[in-house]
Amino acid sequence: MERLGVLSVFVAACVLGVVMSQTTLSPAVTITTISVNVTTPTMPGTTEPSCSVLNTSTCAACGPGTYYDNETLLCSCCPDPGLCAFPAACFPCTQGFYQPLAGQLGSTGSPVCRACPPGFYNNHTASMDCSACTPGFYASLSNSTSCKPCLQGTYCNSSSCARCQICPAGSEALQVAAKQCTPCRPGMHKLSHQTMCQICNSGFYQIHWGKENCDLCPENHYCPSPDVNPIQCPNDAFCPEGSTAPGYCMETFFRKAGETCELAPVTIALLVIGGGVCLLFIVVLVLRRKKDNDSELSLARTPLLRKDRPPGRFYGIPCDAEPVYAGW
Template sequence: MGNLDFYAVACLLGLVRSQTTLTPALTATTVIENVTTTTTTPSTTTAPDCSTFNTSTCAACVPGSYSNNGTLLCSCCLEGGMCVSSGACVPCSLGFQQPLAGQQSCRPCLAGFYSSHVGSPACQPCPPGSYSNQTGSSSCQACAPGFHMSEENATFCNSCPEGTYCNSSRCVHCPLCPAGSEALQVGTTECSPCRPGMHKSSLQTVCQICSSGYYQIHWGQENCDLCPENHYCPSPNVSPIQCPSDAFCPEGSTAPGYCMETFFKKVGDTCNFAPVTIALLVIGGGIVLLIVILLIMRRRRDTDNELLVSRAPLLRRNQPAGRLYGVLGNAEPVYAGW
């Protein structure tokens, strides 16, 4: 800045002198890439003035910076002036960008983008697992535990759905809960183990109740166990119960099976007839047989009666005519009353 101060003092001295004895300098202005460059025709005086400055340094501000007109020393000469230093270009601040050259200001990064260093020509998208919900961000916020984001330039993070979890920040995806555990709410950071009587595989989202005839008495299990033989499992969350001696309990039994009392009895793995059942069957069979015999005899008697009735007219035709108390022998009796 020492040379710059010297030039400014020299410029002022030249201005005062030109107003008294010298002809004012002639200026020429040239526009290059939206930046005005001024050249000055030297006067005949030997005193320092603005014409002695090197104008080749006055160029358009490169991308990632802007022209700060508030501090640009272009007011040295009355007419036109000139750029005296390329330091008049100020780099863009954090959270801002400028992709074009020769601009007067920088643009703030949009939501979902950020700029983490000065003089940035372009903003970067927030990577997966992070977000930015405001403009002019210099960094992206990480998704909190229980949330995730799988896309770039996000402005928010999504909560983990039911059955999934995320126990760290910057989650891109929420994995399913491990086998034997579940997540019943959204935004879960830790999975809960399945309760006794329930189970869950690694591909399922929630714990399932054990099927009938199965049991599980431990927490956080992937599978249920089949109720063993000679035991029964009335509930999936209790230990198998020993089968009574007079009952049947095959694998997967939920309750003991009994033979019908009085009529059946257990013999090994089967139910056999009790003595009283055998006696009843014999008596019942005899009664049924007797009824069948009676029905056959009655049917035979009815058949004989039908034959007699059908033969009666033939028998009357073969009888000789005669009188019986003044009536023909083959005449039908007539009831006369008393």
């Protein structure tokens, strides 16, 4: 009897040591672990422990967030499935999964812990539920451990968003994690498939908030800035559609005539005078050129007319004397 009492105390101390070593919600001690940590009396010829070393009277159902596994000695020795010797012997659900019920059984190919659905997350182990993503954040995958902020140009205005939406036409989201969109400013626009507002092109205008398109600057007006109303074109200027500034004829020399520019009277007078001067210059130039040519020709002929001849007499008459006609 005394020996049995000592043996009971020893077994109780070993079991308590196993309980104290289970400090976290990690997978419970298996049969192999028990065989290492628990020293029990064995029958001659045997080496494996038995359930008799455990106090199965303390068995309780696994709580929410955990589940029973029949491959664990601390659970399989309990009288009913779903019970384990103490809570730490139950398997905890990992991050991204949850389990809301007590006494759940685990089996191969059929997980007890459920994955958090899209739009929800769980960053704790042994959880009995998942948390919904807050507005401005989303979780697109199952078993998410966190939510991501909506990117710039997208938004989520409710909780548990599985994805963020592109802002509607005429609006944008300038910040990340946006809960709502803001309308495009005057001078800007945005189509439904675009993420950010765009400045109106040159020659277009838009003076309202939250517009999808810009308007072409009308004829006889000009639009120097896309966020102001079209300005009436001056009477002496041209302003076709899409003008950003009025176009003028060259001052003094031209004037507006309908949709074109024409020569001013002073320009016509100057052209006539200028043409006459040019013509006179050409005539003078031609005459002078002709005179120069004549002078050059005269100089070329002078040596021939004044060539010296040697003195001599023919028939008693000097050779350089002027010829005299005899009259016959």
